Amino acid sequence: MEESKVYALPDLLKKLDKDRAAGKKIVFTNGCFDILHRGHATYLRKARSLGDLLIIGLNSDASVKRLKGESRPINKEDDRAYILESLECVNYVVKFGEDTPHELLSQIKPDILVKGGDYKLEDVVGREFAREVILIDFVDGYSTTKTIQQMKERD
Incomplete structure (x- = not known):
């Protein structure tokens, strides 16, 4: 059985200490990832x-x-965590209960913080804790909200 990729923050921080010591470049992103779709998968792979x-x-x-x-x-x-951890491109999943990942980022301090192209750099929460912030364009036509709306319209 494979080891879970879902960690409580204290356990994740211990793993990251080892990863940093090994010279690994750490990328962080966050979101709800409620109904995973092609847009999410493309974004996470990038x-x-x-x-x-x-x-x-x-x-x-x-x-x-x-x-x-x-x-x-x-x-x-x-369930959302399980689906995310099943993706090959994802190494770690950590849940957070706040509305933003500010506190999480203050402790993780990633090399790169990634957000979607709908953000402006100056609006990215926690950017001060990352060495670099990169915005990735969304794939047109994919949205969880849009998917839910389409499902409602079909009923």
Whole structure:
């Protein structure tokens, strides 16, 4: 059985100490990743290509509900984490309950912080904790909100 890639923050920090000592370049991104689609997969593969390890900060169910509304998330955080950790490009998943990953980033201090192209550099939360911030364009036509809307329209 494979080892889980989902870590509590203290355990992740210990792993990252070893990874840094081995000279690994650490990339971080975060999100809700509620209904994983091609746009997510493309984004995560591009993010991973920027370094040696990709960490996903995953919003908890409570934070997704606050950010996206009462009807979200569709998938529970443990299920979302399981799907993310099954992706080859993902090395670590860490859940967080705040609305932003600011506290997480203050401790992880990645080499590269990646966000979607809908952000402006000056608006990226936690950018002061990363050596570099990179924005990756989204794949047109893919959106969890759009997918949910299409499913509702079909009913």
